[in-house]
Amino acid sequence: MKPRVAIFDFASCEGCELQIANLEEQVADLVQAVDIVSFREVMKEHSGACDIAFIEGSIQRPMDEERIKKIRANAKVLVALGDCACTGCVNKMRNELPVDDALRAVYGNADVRGNELFDLSQSRAIDEVVNVDFYIRGCPVRKEQVLYYVQRFFGMPPQKNLDLRFGINARGMDDDRRSIVNFDPNKCIMCRRCEVVCNEALDVHAIAVANKGFASIMTTPFDIGMDNNKCISCGQCLVNCPVGAYSEVSEVDKTLKLLEDRSNYVVFVIDPIALTSCMDSLPTDETNFGIVVRKLISALKAMKAKEVVDFTQFTYLSIAAQGEYIQNHRDAAFTSWCPSASTYLEKFYPQYAKFMHKESSPENIMLKVLRKRHEVENLKIVFVTPCIVHKSNGAFDAVLTSRELPRLLATKEMRLDFHPHLGVTFDCDLGMIQKFVSGGVSDYTYSLMILKAAYLSKFKNLDAALTIGSREDFIHELTFDSELGVFNALVIEDMSKLRKYLGEDIAKYNVIEFYPCFRGCLTGGGQCLTTSEDEVNRRRARLKSYKGEMESPYEFVSQLISVYDKVKGGI
Amino acid sequence: MDAKDRKMLDDILSSHRDTRDPAMLILQKVQTSFGYTGQDHLTYISEKSCIPLSKLYGIVTFYPSFRLSPPGKSIIRICEGTSCHVRGGARIVKELERQLGIGPGQTTKDRKFSLESVRCLGCCGISPVVMMDDKTYGRVKATKLAEILATHGGE
Numbered sequence: 001m002k003p004r005v006a007i008f009d010f011a012s013c014e015g016c017e018l019q020i021a022n023l024e025e026q027v028a029d030l031v032q033a034v035d036i037v038s039f040r041e042v043m044k045e046h047s048g049a050c051d052i053a054f055i056e057g058s059i060q061r062p063m064d065e066e067r068i069k070k071i072r073a074n075a076k077v078l079v080a081l082g083d084c085a086c087t088g089c090v091n092k093m094r095n096e097l098p099v100d101d102a103l104r105a106v107y108g109n110a111d112v113r114g115n116e117l118f119d120l121s122q123s124r125a126i127d128e129v130v131n132v133d134f135y136i137r138g139c140p141v142r143k144e145q146v147l148y149y150v151q152r153f154f155g156m157p158p159q160k161n162l163d164l165r166f167g168i169n170a171r172g173m174d175d176d177r178r179s180i181v182n183f184d185p186n187k188c189i190m191c192r193r194c195e196v197v198c199n200e201a202l203d204v205h206a207i208a209v210a211n212k213g214f215a216s217i218m219t220t221p222f223d224i225g226m227d228n229n230k231c232i233s234c235g236q237c238l239v240n241c242p243v244g245a246y247s248e249v250s251e252v253d254k255t256l257k258l259l260e261d262r263s264n265y266v267v268f269v270i271d272p273i274a275l276t277s278c279m280d281s282l283p284t285d286e287t288n289f290g291i292v293v294r295k296l297i298s299a300l301k302a303m304k305a306k307e308v309v310d311f312t313q314f315t316y317l318s319i320a321a322q323g324e325y326i327q328n329h330r331d332a333a334f335t336s337w338c339p340s341a342s343t344y345l346e347k348f349y350p351q352y353a354k355f356m357h358k359e360s361s362p363e364n365i366m367l368k369v370l371r372k373r374h375e376v377e378n379l380k381i382v383f384v385t386p387c388i389v390h391k392s393n394g395a396f397d398a399v400l401t402s403r404e405l406p407r408l409l410a411t412k413e414m415r416l417d418f419h420p421h422l423g424v425t426f427d428c429d430l431g432m433i434q435k436f437v438s439g440g441v442s443d444y445t446y447s448l449m450i451l452k453a454a455y456l457s458k459f460k461n462l463d464a465a466l467t468i469g470s471r472e473d474f475i476h477e478l479t480f481d482s483e484l485g486v487f488n489a490l491v492i493e494d495m496s497k498l499r500k501y502l503g504e505d506i507a508k509y510n511v512i513e514f515y516p517c518f519r520g521c522l523t524g525g526g527q528c529l530t531t532s533e534d535e536v537n538r539r540r541a542r543l544k545s546y547k548g549e550m551e552s553p554y555e556f557v558s559q560l561i562s563v564y565d566k567v568k569g570g571i
Numbered sequence: 572m573d574a575k576d577r578k579m580l581d582d583i584l585s586s587h588r589d590t591r592d593p594a595m596l597i598l599q600k601v602q603t604s605f606g607y608t609g610q611d612h613l614t615y616i617s618e619k620s621c622i623p624l625s626k627l628y629g630i631v632t633f634y635p636s637f638r639l640s641p642p643g644k645s646i647i648r649i650c651e652g653t654s655c656h657v658r659g660g661a662r663i664v665k666e667l668e669r670q671l672g673i674g675p676g677q678t679t680k681d682r683k684f685s686l687e688s689v690r691c692l693g694c695c696g697i698s699p700v701v702m703m704d705d706k707t708y709g710r711v712k713a714t715k716l717a718e719i720l721a722t723h724g725g726e
Contacts, residue, residue: 205623210632221628222610222639229624 012057235525401526
């Protein structure tokens with residue numbers, strides 16, 4: 001029997017239904033696959049039970065509530081169609097007004113009291129009343145999109161809409177900068193969130209909206225591609241897209257191939273921040289972050305990874321390397337660990353690019369240490385990271401984001417529960433990881449600067465005073481006064497203010513740091529959705545539960561120095 | 572772009588040095604001076620004026636008064652208004668697209684013709700209507716198109 005489909009409307013303009021009616025020729029194909037049992041806009045007959053109910057509009061009155069509950073009880077699957085059904089959209093703006101004022105604004109002095117048709121309560125989205133299984137957003141929804149999802153739903157081969165010009169072409173410039181972002185215009189709902197993030201929050205201006213009306217599309221100017229444009233590969237378009245139109249170029253297959261070849265010596269380097277967001281998607285019921293990390297190490301070993309290494313220790317070594325660099329170079333130094341930040345400087349301020357000390361970045365130190373430790377020909381490094389930007393770094397053999405790691409485990413049907421965690425630790429222990437596993441830029445960036453300053457003072461056994469000031473929201477100024485002289489640092493957490501500060505005289509600062517992602521790597525461009533404040537706090541708590549509080553940065557620094565000296569001497 | 576073009580763009584930019592939100596005004600002047608707003612022009616303006624290229628591109632693709640490529644020698648305007656549509660305008664568009672190998676808003680490779688679709692040319696009585704530069708052809712039939720194109724330099 002063909003699945004029965006019904007389309008119902010509540011308070012709405014019926015524009016979304018009209019989009020379905022406008023499918024015209026394609027509706028004929030759909031009708032062969034389904035029975036449409038109720039569609040008020042195009043047919044008269046109605047019947048009750050259905051397999052799939054599409055709901056347009058929001059809930060206003062008690063009678064609406066009764067009706068939607070009845071529909072829910074009769075439908076196996078319920079789809080919210082359009083923004084009114086998904087969020088309440090324009091209808092919900094009425095909630096700001098008292099009901100009487102709203103009625104008077106529309107119906108004047110007509111007496112509508114006691115009439116159940118006008119019995120308004122607060123306007124609500126569908127999922128505030130009943131459970132919704134799927135959402136199709138848009139105001140109105142795009143017909144191509146409805147078709148795309150419906151075809152996917154019924155297992156029909158999805159038909160690409162050829163009228164839509166292909167949007168963002170994300171090809172890289174050369175082999176070294178591999179293309180990293182995919183964009184699917186069939187999924188895009190033109191919410192323009194990526195554009196707002198890229199142009200206003202980050203001030204990067206890589207994404208443009210071309211044309212108008214239904215022909216409008218997200219693209220790059222003249223279709224020149226992301227990398228040839230101003231894109232800094234921060235991946236914020238990925239984590240801010242509500243429908244997943246942007247995706248990373250997957251390297252899961254590549255990783256599997258590396259693992260299959262037995263002659264390879266595959267080393268997984270894991271940034272623990274990447275695991276904080278994908279923990280919910282990992283195949284396990286365990287809720288303790290520390291145990292999940294240890295079980296993951298065992299699981300990767302079972303997949304024939306030779307070693308699993310923690311990335312955090314290289315970030316700490318980077319602090320030591322940068323501290324040394326800053327002492328020897330009194331010019332302003334850009335010490336951001338983020339590769340996107342250095343791409344930003346290359347593209348927007350080429351005159352400052354020489355102040356970026358790439359040698360001291362955690363990735364470079366990591367590559368050096370690993371290559372030195374394993375002088376084998378077939379050393380393959382797979383980096384698990386919260387950011388897609390590392391995919392453009394040709395030095396890694398494969399880069400997996402938080403979203404790809406669960407997929408990698410799924411291909412081999414790995415259940416983490418069956419793998420041991422007792423006594424399991426990261427390999428390649430340089431002598432400090434057991435205490436302070438935290439990953440890259442896990443918290444407010446200036447806490448990192450404190451660590452860097454603490455390092456500076458300890459390195460020369462100096463007494464020093466550190467003052468932390470704030471020039472405005474999200475702009476921190478740190479002054480570090482010691483026998484070595486005065487060091488000034490500027491930390492910029494809000495990229496939209498970056499131009500203002502880089503435009504002025506930067507020579508008065510010894511260190512400048514900035515990061516495109518608003519909460520550092522916790523909201524990095526390769527993290528799982530979503531990046532709401534609550535979710536970020538949860539990730540932070542997980543990290544904390546694992547690493548514990550750092551009691552004394554000074555004590556830690558002396559430990560770090562001895563390790564750094566060892567690394568410099570060659571391990 | 573040669574030095575002369577660059578000089579023209581510099582003049583346009585300097586005349587709007589003190590204007591607030593000058594993007595639209597600059598682009599209109601470029602359109603009138605060059606006949607189109609091309610990639611070279613926009614990139615140059617963006618570098619000199621710090622207006623992001625993505626914003627300029629958004630503007631020129633939004634408003635129909637801007638062209639992204641130089642116009643052809645003859646401009647064909649074809650009416651897609653109600654009256655012309657009812658009397659077979661859509662067929663004329665299709666036939667023109669077939670003969671010229673371009674769609675509305677595009678220019679042929681030999682730069683002879685640009686095809687533009689318009690809403691109404693104000694002479695619905697003789698629809699469907701095609702306008703070649705400033706000459707208007709009424710009651711056009713698909714079979715007559717080749718003849719009309721030939722009188723304007725087509726093969």
